[in-house]
Amino acid sequence: MILHNYDLFENCYRVRLVASCAEVALELINVDAFPGAEEKSPEYLKLNPMGRLPILEDNALVLRNLSAILIYVAEHDIDKRFIPDEAKDRAQMMDWLGFACDDLAVAVQARAVALLDATGDVVELRAQARTLFRILDDHLTRQSLRGANFVAGDAPSLADLALFPAFALSRDFNLDHDEFPALRLWARRIRLLPGFITMPGIPDYH
Amino acid sequence: MTQTVEVLSQWVPIALSNMIETGTSAGVVAKGAEIVVWRDSSGVAHAWEDRCPHRGMKMSFGFVRGDHITCLYHGWEYDQSGTCQYIPAHPEVEVPKSICVARYGVAEAGGLIWAQLPLGSDESSFAGLPAMEGVKSVYIDASYATVLSVLRKQGCADGAVANVMILDRDGATMTIGIQPISNAQCALHITVPKGCAGDVRESILDWSEELRRSIEELEVVT
Numbered sequence: 235m236i237l238h239n240y241d242l243f244e245n246c247y248r249v250r251l252v253a254s255c256a257e258v259a260l261e262l263i264n265v266d267a268f269p270g271a272e273e274k275s276p277e278y279l280k281l282n283p284m285g286r287l288p289i290l291e292d293n294a295l296v297l298r299n300l301s302a303i304l305i306y307v308a309e310h311d312i313d314k315r316f317i318p319d320e321a322k323d324r325a326q327m328m329d330w331l332g333f334a335c336d337d338l339a340v341a342v343q344a345r346a347v348a349l350l351d352a353t354g355d356v357v358e359l360r361a362q363a364r365t366l367f368r369i370l371d372d373h374l375t376r377q378s379l380r381g382a383n384f385v386a387g388d389a390p391s392l393a394d395l396a397l398f399p400a401f402a403l404s405r406d407f408n409l410d411h412d413e414f415p416a417l418r419l420w421a422r423r424i425r426l427l428p429g430f431i432t433m434p435g436i437p438d439y440h
Numbered sequence: 441m442t443q444t445v446e447v448l449s450q451w452v453p454i455a456l457s458n459m460i461e462t463g464t465s466a467g468v469v470a471k472g473a474e475i476v477v478w479r480d481s482s483g484v485a486h487a488w489e490d491r492c493p494h495r496g497m498k499m500s501f502g503f504v505r506g507d508h509i510t511c512l513y514h515g516w517e518y519d520q521s522g523t524c525q526y527i528p529a530h531p532e533v534e535v536p537k538s539i540c541v542a543r544y545g546v547a548e549a550g551g552l553i554w555a556q557l558p559l560g561s562d563e564s565s566f567a568g569l570p571a572m573e574g575v576k577s578v579y580i581d582a583s584y585a586t587v588l589s590v591l592r593k594q595g596c597a598d599g600a601v602a603n604v605m606i607l608d609r610d611g612a613t614m615t616i617g618i619q620p621i622s623n624a625q626c627a628l629h630i631t632v633p634k635g636c637a638g639d640v641r642e643s644i645l646d647w648s649e650e651l652r653r654s655i656e657e658l659e660v661v662t
Contacts, residue, residue: 368579372649375576379641405501412467413579413627415459422464437503437512 235260235307238281238289240267242350244342244399245300246288247433248334252304252395255429256311268350301335301396308392316392327386330393334400337366341400341407348407360409367401367414374416383423390427398424402436449561451545452603453552453617456574456629460485460553465509467500469621471557475544476500480507480520487555488522489542499541550604551631552617567601572615572631575641578648579627582659584620587628590655591616609647612640 237253239246239262253260266272267287274285282289282298290297290306297303308316318324344359346352373385382388385397401417404410411418424430432438454468455477465478467490474490476499486509490498497513504510508525510517515528516539524539545556550569580587596605599615607614617629630648632641 372645376642376645379575379638379645410467412469415456415466415577418464418466419459419461422461437501 235310236263236291237261238263238265238273238278238287238291240265240273240287242434243267243287244345244403244433247399248300248396249288249290249303249307250433251399251431252307252316252392254431255390255395255427256308256316257313257429258307258310260307301331304331304335304392304396316390316395318387318389318391323387327391327393330385330391331396333366333370334393334396338363338397338400341366341404341409344407344409345403356407360407363400363404363407363409364413367404367409367417370397370401371414371416374420378416378419384420390424394420394424399433399436403433406435449556449558449564450602451547451554451556451566453619453629454487454555455553456577456631457485457548457551457553458574459577463504465500465502465504467498468619470555471620472622473557473559474498475555476502476509477553477555478504478509480504480509482507484520485546485548485553486520487544487546487553489544489559491541492516493524493539493541550615550617552629554617569600569604569615571634573634573636575614575630575632575644576648577627577629578652579621579625580652580655581625582655583623584618584626586659587618587626587655590651590658591618594651610640610643612636612644614644 237249237260265287272278273287279285281296284298288303290303297306318327340359341363343354344356344363347354347356384390384394386393398421401421452470454470454475460466460477460479462479462483463481465476468475468477475487476490477487479485488499490500492499492511494516495513497511499509499511501512502510507520508517516524517526518541519525522541522543523537524535527533527535542559544559545561545563547554547566549566551572551574554566591605596607599606603618605616612632615631619627621627630644
């Protein structure tokens, strides 16, 4: 499995984090995305006409959609840790995976505007990300009241791993962690998972 | 003749006790003051100015190791008295005792961590509250005055100490610690007596989210 990767892109980190926790080997091809914009070169546009990273290749299979990539990697986990078997549990996991990959795209964009010269209104994007963090903080407070430590149950799932980077990197676009105590406790639990890895902007310590 | 300006000191709740686990730190703001609250390995809570004396980095971005807190930036390490004990770039240097982080008076009571404001207040002991358990900290984009008036309309009564209100709801007596953050933001730290049933706690969560929504709508209109 080959990941076309740029270390500072949050969405590439999501794939590396899932692969590391699921013990799935990834071959990394590092792309000069910033400032080189290599993912928009003619060669890369053949792989992904949208001109975006990450791209996952497995022989003839080419995946460009973030949740498709994350699910494909997690399904290669020998122990099947991160995708629940039972239909309802899996659906709840997918619900939060959608929140992570679709809704929280505003947080990815806010960070890209703040750090990587992307275009957008960082004030508005930050406000939207804050609203989403509140929803997640409210949800995790309810979960812990029911004895569940993670977003879709008492075990960490693919959704937790996909959600973590947006919160862990939010200080990059000036959204601090003060207001989200339940998220802070949950993030600490994610950090303790076997195979957990960081990226620049997420300290190793804690 | 010198005139002394008396600054009223007061105890402000800054976090729910159960949200600051042993060995962790968090940043909070109370009346505009940036504070790091952290809990050392023996379970004791600390509230300090959220600023490393070295380069001004927020200590709340740092990490707790044993009974010390360490700045994320250059690893300067401070003991429970706020005194710098170790500078990694100069491991052989005996650190001057003058390198200190300013500390707030801190207390833990009623399921809440309290800081005494402003910095440099004469340390007075905290009055004390019955043991309670934290349910949720709710952060609301509204002034202290707005939040207080809405709580009063909901039937909240003044608590035993300042910055605390009591509300009976769904058969539980909530004690709510109120943290003024800025002119435009407040936090409510909601606690219930130990043994309060799970469904009551859930209904309190519903209530708190609705309260936040209604107050913020009010604040937009006015």
